[in-house]
Amino acid sequence: MYTQALNSSDGEDRHVEDAARAAQFQARIDAEERIEPNDWMPPAYRKTLTRQISQHAHSEIVGMLPEGNWITRAPSLRRKAALLAKVQDECGHGLYLYAAAETLGSSREELVDAMLAGKAKYSSIFNYPTLTWADIGTIGWLVDGAAIMNQIPLCRCSYGPYARAMIRVCKEESFHQRQGFEIMLTLCRGTDEQKAMAQDALNRWWWPVLMMFGPPDQASQHSDTSTKWKIKRFSNDELRQKFVDATVPQAQFLGLTIPDPAMKQNEAGNWEYSAIDWEEFKQVLAGNGPCNRDRMAARRKAHEDGAWVREAAMAYAAKRRQRAALQAAE
Numbered sequence: 001m002y003t004q005a006l007n008s009s010d011g012e013d014r015h016v017e018d019a020a021r022a023a024q025f026q027a028r029i030d031a032e033e034r035i036e037p038n039d040w041m042p043p044a045y046r047k048t049l050t051r052q053i054s055q056h057a058h059s060e061i062v063g064m065l066p067e068g069n070w071i072t073r074a075p076s077l078r079r080k081a082a083l084l085a086k087v088q089d090e091c092g093h094g095l096y097l098y099a100a101a102e103t104l105g106s107s108r109e110e111l112v113d114a115m116l117a118g119k120a121k122y123s124s125i126f127n128y129p130t131l132t133w134a135d136i137g138t139i140g141w142l143v144d145g146a147a148i149m150n151q152i153p154l155c156r157c158s159y160g161p162y163a164r165a166m167i168r169v170c171k172e173e174s175f176h177q178r179q180g181f182e183i184m185l186t187l188c189r190g191t192d193e194q195k196a197m198a199q200d201a202l203n204r205w206w207w208p209v210l211m212m213f214g215p216p217d218q219a220s221q222h223s224d225t226s227t228k229w230k231i232k233r234f235s236n237d238e239l240r241q242k243f244v245d246a247t248v249p250q251a252q253f254l255g256l257t258i259p260d261p262a263m264k265q266n267e268a269g270n271w272e273y274s275a276i277d278w279e280e281f282k283q284v285l286a287g288n289g290p291c292n293r294d295r296m297a298a299r300r301k302a303h304e305d306g307a308w309v310r311e312a313a314m315a316y317a318a319k320r321r322q323r324a325a326l327q328a329a330e
């Protein structure tokens with residue numbers, strides 16, 4: 001009886017303490033202070049950040065596949081060098097992001113395993129195929145363009161390691177966007193066949209790119225808490241609209257037509273677009289996009305093929321630890 005009473009009062013004390021810490025944490029967020037790895041944070045903040053950062057990391061890594069598909073077929077040495085550098089940059093982004101997620105207490109191994117087991121998501125956009133060289137231009141122009149729109153506000157995210165990683169990622173994404181736009185410009189100023197190829201790529205990528213920003217605001221599960229904690233600075237729909245408004249003049253400059261005949265500019269200057277097919281998005285997230293199975297198979301194979309590298313690195317690290325311990329004992 002006495003023990004029970006003690007436990008219940010212990011529980012209440014802990015509850016009061018947690019509420020006070022949560023209030024203090026929110027006050028720091030409201031004051032635009034950065035949260036760092038060793039600071040106290042609500043378990044749900046840690047969980048949602050780990051979810052978002054790891055999904056972001058997986059997207060960078062899976063994102064290497066559709067473009068990597070064209071490295072051997074780039075039309076010139078210059079194009080090949082730029083594409084190689086871009087794909088390597090995406091790999092680097094994945095590594096910074098896994099490192100940022102690790103500061104929250106989940107190992108890279110756990111995060112990668114969750115992705116390979118199909119438990120963690122990666123961006124829907126990378127489940128579409130790259131059929132022609134114009135797809136490489138379109139990915140740089142639109143996919144990296146959308147990524148920049150989404151990631152610039154993440155440079156002001158409340159969690160320090162994520163915000164700092166985003167600064168470098170955004171600089172590199174800007175270069176990617178420019179190289180993609182330049183490919184499109186070259187195709188659009190080329191032969192009729194090249195321009196048709198560019199238009200075809202835009203037709204296929206436009207709607208999937210709009211889906212990259214996530215479900216509409218009323219269906220977004222995480223937006224409210226992520227906004228309260230200043231992980232998100234803009235809603236999914238706000239960023240989607242900013243992207244459309246920035247992209248329409250670029251398409252006009254290229255002489256390309258956005259595949260949305262009902263699209264119109266309103267009095268405020270915003271481009272109103274037609275309804276997005278959210279059923280297609282759901283299907284892609286459920287694993288039924290055109291390339292989901294290929295992407296997962298390629299990642300699993302790469303992981304298996306890389307086992308010897310991980311083993312060698314572990315053996316080397318163990319040897320170094322052993323040598324350091326021996327030296328310390330001398």
Ligand code: BYC
Pocket residue numbers: 051052055056057059060063064090121122123124125143144147150211212213214215219220221222223226236285
């Ligand atoms: N694809 O409540 P919501 C790049 C999921 S760019 C797949 O609104 P949140 C790159 C969402 O995760 C691409 N899943 O979520 C560019 C959630 O599911 P869970 C990566 C999506 O987090 C060029 C559920 O739907 N960028 O890497 O508030 C070359 C409900 O959504 C998608 C980032 O990851 C999607 N498109 O907002 C190479 C940026 N959209 O977790 C690489 C960081 C939503 O409950 N992430 N879902 O199972 C974010 O900014 C936010 O996580 C999102 C979603 C805006 C994407």
